[in-house]
Amino acid sequence: MTTEREKARASAAPAGHTRRAAKRAVFGRLSWGLADQAASSMTNFAVGIYVARSLGPAAFGVFSLAWVTYGVVLSVSRGLATDPLVVRFSGVPDGSWRGAVARSSGTALGVGAVIGAVCLVSGPALGGSVGPAFTCLGVILPGLLLQDAWRYSFFAAGTGRKAFVNDVVWGLALVPAMVVAARAGSVAAFVLAWGASAAVAAVYGCFQSGIRPHPTGAREWVREHSDLGYRYLVENTCVSGAGQLRAYGLGALVGVSAVGVVRGAELLLGPFLAVLMGLSLVTVAEAARVVRHTPHRLGAFCLLLGGAQAAAALLWGAALLLVPDRFGEFALGGVWHSASELIVPATLGVAGAGLGTGAAAGLRALGAARRSLRCQLIASACYVGGGLGGAAVAGTVGSAWGVAAATLCGSAVWWLHLRSAVREHHRNPIHEVRTP
Numbered sequence: 001m002t003t004e005r006e007k008a009r010a011s012a013a014p015a016g017h018t019r020r021a022a023k024r025a026v027f028g029r030l031s032w033g034l035a036d037q038a039a040s041s042m043t044n045f046a047v048g049i050y051v052a053r054s055l056g057p058a059a060f061g062v063f064s065l066a067w068v069t070y071g072v073v074l075s076v077s078r079g080l081a082t083d084p085l086v087v088r089f090s091g092v093p094d095g096s097w098r099g100a101v102a103r104s105s106g107t108a109l110g111v112g113a114v115i116g117a118v119c120l121v122s123g124p125a126l127g128g129s130v131g132p133a134f135t136c137l138g139v140i141l142p143g144l145l146l147q148d149a150w151r152y153s154f155f156a157a158g159t160g161r162k163a164f165v166n167d168v169v170w171g172l173a174l175v176p177a178m179v180v181a182a183r184a185g186s187v188a189a190f191v192l193a194w195g196a197s198a199a200v201a202a203v204y205g206c207f208q209s210g211i212r213p214h215p216t217g218a219r220e221w222v223r224e225h226s227d228l229g230y231r232y233l234v235e236n237t238c239v240s241g242a243g244q245l246r247a248y249g250l251g252a253l254v255g256v257s258a259v260g261v262v263r264g265a266e267l268l269l270g271p272f273l274a275v276l277m278g279l280s281l282v283t284v285a286e287a288a289r290v291v292r293h294t295p296h297r298l299g300a301f302c303l304l305l306g307g308a309q310a311a312a313a314l315l316w317g318a319a320l321l322l323v324p325d326r327f328g329e330f331a332l333g334g335v336w337h338s339a340s341e342l343i344v345p346a347t348l349g350v351a352g353a354g355l356g357t358g359a360a361a362g363l364r365a366l367g368a369a370r371r372s373l374r375c376q377l378i379a380s381a382c383y384v385g386g387g388l389g390g391a392a393v394a395g396t397v398g399s400a401w402g403v404a405a406a407t408l409c410g411s412a413v414w415w416l417h418l419r420s421a422v423r424e425h426h427r428n429p430i431h432e433v434r435t436p
Contacts, residue, residue, distance in 0.1 A: 039167040040151075043174060051190050054182050062129050062187045066137045070144060072237065073115050077145045079233030081107035082152035083284075084225035087364055090156045090285035091292060101153045101209065103217035108149035110218040112142030132188040140195020146213065147198045150205030155285050162208050169204050173197035231369040235376040242380035246387040250399055253388065258396040261335060265342040265400070268320055269313075269350055283357065287365030291425075298362055299422055306358020306411075310351040317347025338396070345400035349407040356411035359418040368421040375417050379410030 051063050085104040089097050116138040123135030147170060154163040177193035206212060222229055250258050283305055290301050320343050328336035356379070363372040383406050390402025 039164055039171060043167065043171045047174065047178070047194060054185070055187065055190070059129065059187050062133050063190055065130060066133045066187075066191050069119075069134070069137060070141070073111070073141060074145065074148060075236035075239070076115070076233060077108045077111045077148065078152070079231075079236045080111060080222055080229045081105070081145075082149050083232040083236070083364070084221075084228040086152055086156045086284050087228060087288055087367055088225070090288040091158065094157075097157055098209075098211055101156075102211050102214045103221040105146060105149045105153065105211070105213035106215040107218040107221045108145040109142050109213050110215045112145035113215070116141035129187060132186075133191050136188045136191040136195070140192065140198065143195055143199030143202045146202040147205065149213075150202065150209065153209065158285070166201050166205050166208065170197055170201035173200040228367060228369045231373040235373050238376060238380045242383045245384050246399075246403070249384070249388040250391050250396070253391045254395050254399070258391070258399070261338040261396050262342065262400070265339045265346045268339060268343065269316065269346055283361040284364045287361040291365045295425060298365070298425075299418070302358040302362040302418060304358075305361060306355040309354030309357060313347060313351040313354050317343055317350075320347070341397055342400040345397070345404040349400070349404040352404065352407035352411045356407070356414040359411070359414035362418045363414070363421055366421050366425055368417075368424075371417045371421055375410070375414045378413050379407075382406035382410050 055063065081104045085100055089100040092100075119134045119138030119141065121138075123131045123133075123138060125131070126134055147166065150166055151163040154160060154166070174194070174197040177197045178190070181189040181193035247262075250262065287298065287301060287305075290298050320340075323340075325336065325340075328340055360372065360375070363375070383403060386402035386404075386406030386409075387399045388402075390398035390400070390405075392398075394401070
């Protein structure tokens with residue numbers, strides 16, 4: 001006769017197996033996020049090096065202007081199109097996901113078309129070597145934004161492998177495109193090659209997903225998710241804006257060479273920052289799954305996520321302190337000695353940012369866009385104030401320490417708001433998931 005203990009043991013075995021399977025699934029999705037970001041970062045790095053070596057400093061500067069402009073437009077597209085998708089359609093039934101992706105990708109395509117048209121008009125007015133580059137940027141923006149939209153769509157569905165394959169396709173298409181551009185030898189040719197290869201991956205994404213973007217649904221998508229989209233739009237753009245303000249202010253207060261030193265320190269932390277960006281592709285989607293299935297575990301999940309990233313940053317910084325000078329000089333040349341003085345504050349700043357991303361993922365998963373925007377505005381203001389205040393007091397090193405202190409303060413703000421948002425969610429535990 002079966003005892004109560006045997007029954008409990010029998011029921012616990014499937015439960016334990018389910019938990020282990022769930023953990024393996026989360027680990028697999030995080031791994032694909034890292035792999036995808038590695039492919040994307042390698043592609044961007046290769047493009048930058050190849051264009052710089054092919055064109056020289058002045059022309060590469062023009063190409064960089066187009067690249068930076070694309071980054072700003074990408075922030076707009078993600079805020080309006082893909083960030084709401086990841087928050088509200090991660091881990092939902094396939095039918096809901098497909099309908100949302102069609103309108104979300106259509107929104108990204110529409111953003112590219114509208115801003116691309118502005119670039120097409122402004123290009124001839126700018127003239128010189130900058131004008132043709134911006135004209136070509138206007139042509140390629142829709143393809144670039146659609147390719148990025150597919151990446152986030154696949155991670156929302158938990159199929160990061162497809163995002164990785166899509167980025168690999170982009171990288172492979174870049175090889176012949178860059179060779180042709182090098183023969184032409186102009187900035188415009190390289191801009192077109194970069195965007196044309198992205199368009200190849202964007203088209204391939206349609207075959208991967210079996211979904212055709214619906215630009216006609218863009219207005220409905222933006223209106224339906226305006227409570228998230230507009231706030232994420234401001235949040236995304238103020239992040240890049242804070243970095244630009246700090247760079248410009250540092251150059252004015254200390255000198256342009258100081259900006260190069262800070263950039264050198266960022267390059268030393270580059271591999272870890274690539275990991276951080278790769279995880280950010282997946283963390284919001286995973287946090288949204290936690291909210292949907294086990295909301296009481298959200299705080300622990302975000303703390304584990306942020307704590308692991310902060311610990312990894314500290315370990316990476318400690319390893320950098322052990323790098324011999326001859327290796328550092330080989331990597332950065334004359335910038336190494338000045339940049340190496342910033343390793344400790346830069347590492348603390350990245351660790352603070354990593355800790356804060358755990359809370360940020362939780363706020364986005366809860367759909368607390370108002371709190372998320374408030375946190376980002378405060379964190380960005382602290383970043384600019386700390387960076388420029390430190391520069392005014394103690395130059396480049398002071399700016400690095402000011403940013404480190406500001407980032408840690410910003411992280412505390414994120415966590416305070418997450419705690420409040422979790423309490424609100426427990427009082428009102430209905431997590432809204434909108435379906436098309």
